[in-house]
Amino acid sequence: MRLRQNGEDTVAVSFYRVDDYSGKIGTFNPGDSGYAAAAQARLYAMKEGSTAVDGAGYGLYTQAQITHVNAGDLIAMQLTNKTSGNVYWAFSQANETVGSESVGHLWSYGANTWGWEDTRGGGDFDFNDLVVQLDFTSASGHGWLV
Numbered sequence: 001m002r003l004r005q006n007g008e009d010t011v012a013v014s015f016y017r018v019d020d021y022s023g024k025i026g027t028f029n030p031g032d033s034g035y036a037a038a039a040q041a042r043l044y045a046m047k048e049g050s051t052a053v054d055g056a057g058y059g060l061y062t063q064a065q066i067t068h069v070n071a072g073d074l075i076a077m078q079l080t081n082k083t084s085g086n087v088y089w090a091f092s093q094a095n096e097t098v099g100s101e102s103v104g105h106l107w108s109y110g111a112n113t114w115g116w117e118d119t120r121g122g123g124d125f126d127f128n129d130l131v132v133q134l135d136f137t138s139a140s141g142h143g144w145l146v
Contacts, residue, residue, distance in 0.1 A: 002063045005055035007118045007129025009083035012052040015066055016042040018076045023091035030091035031102070039078060039089075044068060052080065055130050069136070079105065079116045079130065086120055096120060112136070 003013065016025075016039045023030040025038040043051040047065040056062035069075065079088045088095055088105035095103045098121050107115045107127035112134040115127035123129070 001053065001066055001135070002061070002133040003053060003055060004061050004131045005057060005129070006059065006126075006131065007055070007116075008058045009081050009118050009129070011055040011116070011118050011130050012080045012082060013055070013116070013130060013132060014052040014078045014080070015044045015075050016040075016078065017044070018042075018074045021074065023076055023089075023094070030089060030094035035094055036087070039076075044075070054082075066134075075134075077106065077114065077116075077132065079118060081118050084120070088116070088118070098122070 005011065018025055025035065025042060028035040028038045044066050045051055045068065046053060047067055053062070053064045066075075076090045078090070080086075081088070090106045092102040092104040095105055097103065103120075103122045105117045105122065107117075109115055109131070114132045114134075116130040116132070117123045117125060117127050118129035
């Protein structure tokens with residue numbers, strides 16, 4: 001996994017396994033009471049042992065390796081803004097609402113590359129505060145997606 005941070009807040013990203021493309025975990029749907037705890041129980045560990053990867057800081061890059069991902073796993077992300085204490089989910093139904101609409105904080109750029117918006121209400125909607133690229137081409141990644 002490769003991370004490029006363009007936002008100024010201190011952020012961290014975590015990855016967890018879901019049961020389907022709607023984000024369901026067992027009997028919990030995104031936004032349900034208990035969903036955060038269910039996601040916490042399914043967090044993937046990084047090679048160094050943590051379950052979250054901190055952004056490198058404004059304008060900087062870092063990378064990490066996710067462990068124990070199995071064929072067929074459906075992986076979702078969660079962004080924690082450590083500056084504000086807010087948590088944002090890949091599934092908008094689990095995020096805050098503005099004008100009775102759930103706010104999306106994640107955008108797909110294609111080729112397993114995703115951009116996060118790291119502030120409440122969708123911030124400036126540029127979806128580049130933290131850009132995450134996942135490379136599942138091999139156990140260590142070959143950089144083929146770069």
